[in-house]
Amino acid sequence: MLQLLLFNVTNGLIIGAFYVLMALGLSLILNLSNVINFAHGGFLVVGGYIAYTITPYVGFWGALLIAPPLTAAIGLLVERVLIRPLYGRDPLYSLLLTFGLAFIFEDGTRFIWGAQGKPVTVPAFLAQPLSNEFFFITGYRLFMVATVAVAVTLLFVLLRYTRLGIRIRAGTLDLETVSALGVNVGLLRSLNFAAGIYLAGLSGVLAAGQLGLEPTMGAGLLMPSFIAIIVGGIGSLTGTLLGGLLIGVASGITAVFLPAASEAIMYVLMAVVLLIRPRGLLGEEGMMT
Amino acid sequence: MKNEIHSMKLDRRTVIKTAVAAGVAQIASPFVITARAADAIKIGMVDPLTGAYAAVAQNEVIGAKFAVEQINAKGGVLGRPLELLVEDSANDVGTGVQKTRKLIERDQVSFIIGDVNSGVAQAMAQVTAEKKILHIVSGGHTDGITGKDCKWNLFRVCNTTRMEANSVSDILFNKYGKKWHFITPDYAFGHTLQQAGLANLKRLGGTMTGNELTPLGTTDYSAYLIKARAANPDVLLVLPQGSDMVNCLKQIAQFGIDKQIHVAGLQQELESLESMPPEARVGIWMFEWYWKQPGVAGVEQFVADIRKRSNGKVPTARTWFGFTSVQTYALVANQEKSLDAVKLAKALGNFELPAEVKLQPNKVYYRAGDHQLMTSSFVGEALQKPAGDPEDLFRVDQVVAGDKVSPAESETGCTLQWPA
Numbered sequence: 154m155l156q157l158l159l160f161n162v163t164n165g166l167i168i169g170a171f172y173v174l175m176a177l178g179l180s181l182i183l184n185l186s187n188v189i190n191f192a193h194g195g196f197l198v199v200g201g202y203i204a205y206t207i208t209p210y211v212g213f214w215g216a217l218l219i220a221p222p223l224t225a226a227i228g229l230l231v232e233r234v235l236i237r238p239l240y241g242r243d244p245l246y247s248l249l250l251t252f253g254l255a256f257i258f259e260d261g262t263r264f265i266w267g268a269q270g271k272p273v274t275v276p277a278f279l280a281q282p283l284s285n286e287f288f289f290i291t292g293y294r295l296f297m298v299a300t301v302a303v304a305v306t307l308l309f310v311l312l313r314y315t316r317l318g319i320r321i322r323a324g325t326l327d328l329e330t331v332s333a334l335g336v337n338v339g340l341l342r343s344l345n346f347a348a349g350i351y352l353a354g355l356s357g358v359l360a361a362g363q364l365g366l367e368p369t370m371g372a373g374l375l376m377p378s379f380i381a382i383i384v385g386g387i388g389s390l391t392g393t394l395l396g397g398l399l400i401g402v403a404s405g406i407t408a409v410f411l412p413a414a415s416e417a418i419m420y421v422l423m424a425v426v427l428l429i430r431p432r433g434l435l436g437e438e439g440m441m442t
Numbered sequence: 443m444k445n446e447i448h449s450m451k452l453d454r455r456t457v458i459k460t461a462v463a464a465g466v467a468q469i470a471s472p473f474v475i476t477a478r479a480a481d482a483i484k485i486g487m488v489d490p491l492t493g494a495y496a497a498v499a500q501n502e503v504i505g506a507k508f509a510v511e512q513i514n515a516k517g518g519v520l521g522r523p524l525e526l527l528v529e530d531s532a533n534d535v536g537t538g539v540q541k542t543r544k545l546i547e548r549d550q551v552s553f554i555i556g557d558v559n560s561g562v563a564q565a566m567a568q569v570t571a572e573k574k575i576l577h578i579v580s581g582g583h584t585d586g587i588t589g590k591d592c593k594w595n596l597f598r599v600c601n602t603t604r605m606e607a608n609s610v611s612d613i614l615f616n617k618y619g620k621k622w623h624f625i626t627p628d629y630a631f632g633h634t635l636q637q638a639g640l641a642n643l644k645r646l647g648g649t650m651t652g653n654e655l656t657p658l659g660t661t662d663y664s665a666y667l668i669k670a671r672a673a674n675p676d677v678l679l680v681l682p683q684g685s686d687m688v689n690c691l692k693q694i695a696q697f698g699i700d701k702q703i704h705v706a707g708l709q710q711e712l713e714s715l716e717s718m719p720p721e722a723r724v725g726i727w728m729f730e731w732y733w734k735q736p737g738v739a740g741v742e743q744f745v746a747d748i749r750k751r752s753n754g755k756v757p758t759a760r761t762w763f764g765f766t767s768v769q770t771y772a773l774v775a776n777q778e779k780s781l782d783a784v785k786l787a788k789a790l791g792n793f794e795l796p797a798e799v800k801l802q803p804n805k806v807y808y809r810a811g812d813h814q815l816m817t818s819s820f821v822g823e824a825l826q827k828p829a830g831d832p833e834d835l836f837r838v839d840q841v842v843a844g845d846k847v848s849p850a851e852s853e854t855g856c857t858l859q860w861p862a
Binding site (some may be wrong): 157160161164165167168216259260263267268269270271274280281285288289291293294311343348363364367368369373374385392405408409412413415416417 | 491492493494498499500573579630632654655656657659660661662664666667668669671672685688689692696698699713714717718719722726775
């Protein structure tokens with residue numbers, strides 16, 4: 154039983170790492186622009202399908218490099234044309250817009266690539282389990298965790314040590330003052346949105362290798378990411394990181410004792426955190442009010 | 443709002459735009475209706491064209507449309523053309539019911555087909571029974587539809603879960619072993635399929651090492667697979683369908699579990715096999731219809747006709763479900779020279795499908811006692827390497843007649859109540 158538990162904790166951390174990548178993109182956009190991006194799962198799907206389309210020409214590694222920036226470019230276009238006019242309005246407007254966009258992305262991918270799922274093959278050396286005992290740790294899952302670790306590190310370096318990152322962090326705290334200091338807030342929001350969507354695109358490519366592709370896959374992956382943000386604390390990227398890992402592990406442990414509740418446990422965890430600490434684990438009081 | 447830079451306002455232009463959009467929607471709707479043929483017999487189809495079952499639902503629609511085309515080319519029904527109206531249930535009970543009501547009350551359809559989702563199909567059946575409209579469930583498998591919840595107006599083309607389990611259980615037991623572990627989708631279809639499989643396992647003298655109930659839409663099966671492998675069964679039965687099954691089998695292949703434990707299931711579909719990488723296509727399964735049947739009358743022509751209409755893709759069991767549902771209505775209506783639902787439902791009792799519709803070797807007929815179509819099970823093995831045609835991903839080892847695997851009518855729990 155102890156071995157089974159350890160297996161599932163490790164497994165939960167691997168799953169949690171993926172939620173982290175999704176949730177960080179969502180969190181970036183939410184923190185700076187107050188946009189609850191329900192289309193994030195849609196962008197993930199677009200990223201995956203772009204990778205699927207270009208893989209025959211550029212291979213898996215080429216797709217991993219090219220698909221996320223292409224998804225970010227689509228995100229940038231969406232932000233400039235559709236989301237920007239709504240910044241001055243109640244967040245409910247952008248929520249409804251992105252909610253609608255999620256359906257458009259789903260139907261759009263179904264229209265272009267068909268309703269039937271698409272198999273995505275990963276390089277053969279990544280598709281094997283590491284050992285017979287640790288059969289659930291495959292090369293690809295380790296590669297996913299490593300990619301997430303690199304992406305998260307780069308994101309934190311960007312936010313801490315670059316001018317753009319410092320402005321994004323400052324904007325998260327007080328966008329009006331940042332604007333008054335002469336920073337081009339429109340451009341800042343666009344770049345930040347593109348960075349968030351880049352992470353969605355990257356998640357899409359990684360998910361495609363793990364799960365294959367299907368137009369509805371974004372919706373299923375979106376909810377755990379929202380929960381990760383709420384559990385970790387809105388406004389805190391470190392909290393999002395923690396939240397993602399926590400729900401992954403909670404889900405893994407529950408699968409040992411009560412498999413049918415392994416998804417419900419995320420919601421239970423969220424409810425408990427909100428009851429005990431409404432701002433989330435590392436959230437700052439007053440964010441998003 | 444803290445981050446607000448611009449001011450909030452609902453301006454005049456927005457109000458006007460909304461009003462214009464609403465106005466256009468009002469005008470557009472009747473226009474579409476007047477464009478339809480005046481003397482056509484309207485039939486309705488409600489299926490989840492969006493959502494998790496979209497791929498299989500779209501194939502049912504392709505089959506139904508082809509049937510309409512074929513019927514109309516031969517003179518239609520009672521000398522009138524058929525007109526098929528298709529609505530999206532979005533895999534949602536409320537939407538399915540609403541669309542069924544709309545088709546019956548507004549569009550005046552005389553026949554309803556649907557839904558892929560058993561729960562939606564059962565809810566639709568309440569409406570069709572209330573409105574006394576003949577209804578064929580094309581692709582919802584849960585037993586109750588032609589069991590305890592059966593209705594005088596309700597028929598089903600696809601198999602029951604009991605039929606599926608009965609067709610493949612003995613082979614799995616004899617070939618793979620007596621300790622079974624189930625991965626079961628946690629809803630009506632999964633429960634009845636697992637119960638049917640377990641009943642057969644007990645009858646054969648085997649044991650169940652565990653049953654993992656997985657929520658619908660599960661993307662990561664690793665936790666369940668860790669537990670299943672630890673139980674050390676002879677056979678791991680994968681019962682989820684659609685994208686859930688694809689995810690589960692992909693992860694089984696990635697973890698190399700299929701190298702240690704036999705992997706199989708009680709129902710498989712071509713749509714799922716085509717969505718998997720080759721290494722995930724393993725094990726013994728049953729198909730409800732398969733496109734490659736050398737020497738069986740009409741099948742080759744049907745495959746060629748469907749390929750012309752679906753970008754070269756072969757028909758699947760779902761295509762045949764949609765095709766057969768529409769053909770059944772046309773055949774019985776022309777035979778009875780009537781559109782009266784009660785008359786047609788009575789005539790469908792023990793109604794046998796002709797060769798050009800059944801497209802399989804055994805006798806295929808609707809049972810009078812529960813309205814279940816006695817259609818064959820195609821039992822065989824999934825192929826990692828296509829056998830010639832890229833879509834030939836299944837090797838059929840035996841075709842078992844429907845009435846050989848179906849429980850007797852008296853055991854289904856169905857009691858038909860006919861209107862006075």
